[in-house]
Each structure stands twice: as C-alpha cells, then as structure tokens.
Amino acid sequence: MAAETSPFVTYELKGAVAHIGLNRPEKRNAMNDRFVDMLAGAIARAENEAKAAVLFGHGDHFCAGLDLAEHVEKTPFEGVRGSRRWHAVTAGMQHGTIPWVSALHGGVIGGGMELAAATHIRVSDRSAFFALPEGQRGIFVGGGGSVRIARLLGVARMSDMMLTGRVISPDEAERWNLVQYVVETGVARDKAHALAAIMATNAEISNYAIINALPRIQDMAKEDGLFVESFIASFTATSPEAEERLRAFLDKRVARIKPPE
Incomplete structure (x- = not known):
C-alpha cells in the first residue's frame, strides 16, 4: 500500500x-x-x-x-x-x-x-x-x-x-x-x-499475551504473578493455532533453534 x-x-x-x-x-x-x-x-x-x-x-x-x-x-x-x-x-x-x-x-x-x-x-x-x-x-x-x-x-x-x-x-x-x-x-x-x-508471523494470541500480560504481571506480587502466568500459559497453549504450531515442531516441519552466529 x-x-x-x-x-x-x-x-x-x-x-x-x-x-x-x-x-x-x-x-x-x-x-x-x-x-x-x-x-x-x-x-x-x-x-x-x-x-x-x-x-x-x-x-x-x-x-x-x-x-x-x-x-x-x-x-x-x-x-x-x-x-x-x-x-x-x-x-x-x-x-x-x-x-x-x-x-x-x-x-x-x-x-x-x-x-x-x-x-x-x-x-x-x-x-x-x-x-x-x-x-x-x-x-x-x-x-x-x-x-x-x-x-x-x-x-x-x-x-x-x-x-x-x-x-x-x-x-x-x-x-x-x-x-x-x-x-x-x-x-x-x-x-x-x-x-x-x-x-x-507469531501466533496472534501469543503476541497479545506477551504485550499485555508481562507488564501487568510485573506490577503484581510474586505469587499473584505466578498464578496469573499459569492461566495465561494454559490458555495460549490450548488454542488451535498453538496446537498446529506445536505439531509442526514435533513433526520437524519447522527448523530448530540454532546458536547465534
């Protein structure tokens, strides 16, 4: 455009x-x-x-x-x-x-x-x-x-x-x-x-969680932050997009992480 x-x-x-x-x-x-x-x-x-x-x-x-x-x-x-x-x-x-x-x-x-x-x-x-x-x-x-x-x-x-x-x-x-x-x-x-x-190219729900959950968790008490983290982690990991991306990794359809040059 x-x-x-x-x-x-x-x-x-x-x-x-x-x-x-x-x-x-x-x-x-x-x-x-x-x-x-x-x-x-x-x-x-x-x-x-x-x-x-x-x-x-x-x-x-x-x-x-x-x-x-x-x-x-x-x-x-x-x-x-x-x-x-x-x-x-x-x-x-x-x-x-x-x-x-x-x-x-x-x-x-x-x-x-x-x-x-x-x-x-x-x-x-x-x-x-x-x-x-x-x-x-x-x-x-x-x-x-x-x-x-x-x-x-x-x-x-x-x-x-x-x-x-x-x-x-x-x-x-x-x-x-x-x-x-x-x-x-x-x-x-x-x-x-x-x-x-x-x-x-990231999963939209992961991007949303990263930019919204991380700064809020930083403002919480430690145990509160860990509690919220558990729910965010579970919610993102069980999304349809996460399932497809995880299966692609397990099936070796995406490259593994390499050390920096």
Missing part, C-alpha cells in the same frame, strides 16, 4: 506491518493536541489492519517532545486533560493487540522518549540522543514517562536525566535498557521493520 500523508502523521502498510511516521519535521516532530489526535487515528487503523507496527520520525529527529508554544498557553486543567489524552493514546500502543517497534534517530527528547517507551521494542541508530529536560523547563513528564521510562531506566537514572539535563548516547541507552538494538545511522527503520515482520 502506498504511503498516505496527512498533517503531522503518515501511514503505510508494508505487508503485515504498518509504518506510522511522525511528520512535523520543521518542528522536530514536536507534538501538540492535534498531532496526538491524528496519531490516535493512525494507531487505531494499524490495530485493525496490521499484525505489527513501526513508529518512526520524518526529518532529522524522531521527536522533540511536547510543543511548548501550545503548552504554555494552557490552564492547569487543560494540561491535565492533555496529559490524560496522551496516556490514552500511548496505551493504545502498549496495551493494544499488536506489537510495536520504534525506530529512533536524532533527538528523542522529553515526550519523544515517553512516546518511544510506549512501544514494545526500541531500535536506535547512532545519530540518536536522549534527554529529559523537564527540570530545566520548569515542568514534569506528562506522557506516561514517570511510569514507563522509570520502569526501563530505574528511578535513579531517570531522576539524574531530569535533574541535570544529562543527554545520553545510544550505547548508554542500550546499557540502561532504554533501547534493545543499536544500529548504524540511517538503518533504524529497516531494522525495526525486519523485527516487526518477524513478530507479525
């Missing part, structure tokens, strides 16, 4: 993988309320017609975060409503029905980090840099970062970035668990697509 362009967001279906592009390059893809609403529509479309999705940024940067020119004009309650809208939209990715991979390059700043943290796998190229400058701006994260980013980095490292304005490199981001892959400049989207294409 050819790419479709609307203000702020592009959409393209490549096989079973939807590609959603942040498309406000003149503002480093900074997001305002209209941008968030258009992103919500693209996410809903991908959920309906794709089996995996890639989120990327057009231009020189992934996303510089919140459009501060719009934000500074809001009342406190308007700010709350905007934040809760971000939460709802990003939850559509994190707790949806398909896996999401973000391709990161250039600035991944503030709300851009929050947006990337809502995807399930993050691929960074070597041009990327990561920052949370909220302390210097006199604001606080409002797009889910206090939950998602803190769970990835840990509170101490996130506090460091917010309090000092520290900017980290892709290699630091990988060591800190913010990103899972680091690739050469210019190929993050290709790598993200390759990963998403693999995910698209």
Whole structure:
C-alpha cells in the first residue's frame, strides 16, 4: 500500500506491518493536541489492519517532545486533560493487540522518549540522543514517562536525566535498557521493520499475551504473578493455532533453534 500523508502523521502498510511516521519535521516532530489526535487515528487503523507496527520520525529527529508554544498557553486543567489524552493514546500502543517497534534517530527528547517507551521494542541508530529536560523547563513528564521510562531506566537514572539535563548516547541507552538494538545511522527503520515482520508471523494470541500480560504481571506480587502466568500459559497453549504450531515442531516441519552466529 502506498504511503498516505496527512498533517503531522503518515501511514503505510508494508505487508503485515504498518509504518506510522511522525511528520512535523520543521518542528522536530514536536507534538501538540492535534498531532496526538491524528496519531490516535493512525494507531487505531494499524490495530485493525496490521499484525505489527513501526513508529518512526520524518526529518532529522524522531521527536522533540511536547510543543511548548501550545503548552504554555494552557490552564492547569487543560494540561491535565492533555496529559490524560496522551496516556490514552500511548496505551493504545502498549496495551493494544499488536506489537510495536520504534525506530529512533536524532533527538528523542522529553515526550519523544515517553512516546518511544510506549512501544514494545526500541531500535536506535547512532545519530540518536536522549534527554529529559523537564527540570530545566520548569515542568514534569506528562506522557506516561514517570511510569514507563522509570520502569526501563530505574528511578535513579531517570531522576539524574531530569535533574541535570544529562543527554545520553545510544550505547548508554542500550546499557540502561532504554533501547534493545543499536544500529548504524540511517538503518533504524529497516531494522525495526525486519523485527516487526518477524513478530507479525507469531501466533496472534501469543503476541497479545506477551504485550499485555508481562507488564501487568510485573506490577503484581510474586505469587499473584505466578498464578496469573499459569492461566495465561494454559490458555495460549490450548488454542488451535498453538496446537498446529506445536505439531509442526514435533513433526520437524519447522527448523530448530540454532546458536547465534
């Protein structure tokens, strides 16, 4: 399917993988309320017609975060409503029905980090840099970062970035668990697509369980998590698709796992 362009967001279906592009390059893809609403529509479309999705940024940067020119004009309650809208939209990715991979390059700043943290796998190229400058701006994260980013980095490292304005490199981001892959400049989207294409071949019920059960189990007490795990494991393993895939493995119709090269 050819790419479709609307203000702020592009959409393209490549096989079973939807590609959603942040498309406000003149503002480093900074997001305002209209941008968030258009992103919500693209996410809903991908959920309906794709089996995996890639989120990327057009231009020189992934996303510089919140459009501060719009934000500074809001009342406190308007700010709350905007934040809760971000939460709802990003939850559509994190707790949806398909896996999401973000391709990161250039600035991944503030709300851009929050947006990337809502995807399930993050691929960074070597041009990327990561920052949370909220302390210097006199604001606080409002797009889910206090939950998602803190769970990835840990509170101490996130506090460091917010309090000092520290900017980290892709290699630091990988060591800190913010990103899972680091690739050469210019190929993050290709790598993200390759990963998403693999995910698209998984059993849909397994993908759903992985992206929805794992983060919830992490929030549970140990024994509660193990109890829930038993039900999820039993439910997925007894599905018709699981039976066919397991029989294919037992009949040696699929390749066995090999050591990495």
